[in-house]
Amino acid sequence: MVLPWRKLPGCDEVFLRYFDPWYDDRQRAAKGFSATRPDMVVDESLRGATEVDASPLVPDIQERTIEQVLQMTDAARSDWKSDHGFRGNDLRELIAEADAKFDRKYVKALLKNADPSDSSNDVVIHCCELGAVLGELLRQRRPALRWVAGSPYWESLLLDSDTGTLVAPFHWAIKRFSEYAVEDGLLGKVEACVAALEKERRST
Numbered sequence: 001m002v003l004p005w006r007k008l009p010g011c012d013e014v015f016l017r018y019f020d021p022w023y024d025d026r027q028r029a030a031k032g033f034s035a036t037r038p039d040m041v042v043d044e045s046l047r048g049a050t051e052v053d054a055s056p057l058v059p060d061i062q063e064r065t066i067e068q069v070l071q072m073t074d075a076a077r078s079d080w081k082s083d084h085g086f087r088g089n090d091l092r093e094l095i096a097e098a099d100a101k102f103d104r105k106y107v108k109a110l111l112k113n114a115d116p117s118d119s120s121n122d123v124v125i126h127c128c129e130l131g132a133v134l135g136e137l138l139r140q141r142r143p144a145l146r147w148v149a150g151s152p153y154w155e156s157l158l159l160d161s162d163t164g165t166l167v168a169p170f171h172w173a174i175k176r177f178s179e180y181a182v183e184d185g186l187l188g189k190v191e192a193c194v195a196a197l198e199k200e201r202r203s204t
Helices: 011-018 025-031 059-084 091-101 104-113 122-141 169-176 186-203
Strands: 040-042 146-148 157-160 165-167
Touching: 011 122, 011 169, 040 186, 059 091, 059 122, 091 122, 091 186, 104 122, 122 146, 122 157, 122 169, 122 186, 157 186, 165 186, 169 186
Parallel strands: none
Antiparallel strands: 040 165, 146 157, 157 165
């Protein structure tokens, strides 16, 4: 049981406060959800689809968006080592260290001190770096996953075209910085996702 005084904002509250202001009406409509996305969604119409076909963006913007996602992975490697003293080199090690570092006390201070009127506030940066690393670890564990470019770039999803499943690692990260999932183990979540995708693949 979590004592009331220890509670953090819910994941949708974090999204609406720190992320939603940076969407325009077209992006909100395209998203299809008022706040955070489900962790995984199966869309049978996407079975056999390519990441290019699944994206709402034109191809040249898709390419630039995915470049930005990959740059966030590189930024996380650098920032986490310089800012937090992380020592890991591979993605699993980095996520394990992030799980330990970004505890309830850390998240509470982060949310308190971040300026929601600044599009590059520390909540956005932390969530986007964590989401990018989670996405790359998922791709490492299941190479069939491909980035589907979204707008803003943190709306980019991973597509398993064998099953038509979309995975939302950036939204996993937003949830991790909220009461909803602050105590979730992300490495365990990655492995559960990979197992679920494999089970879905075998059943198709």
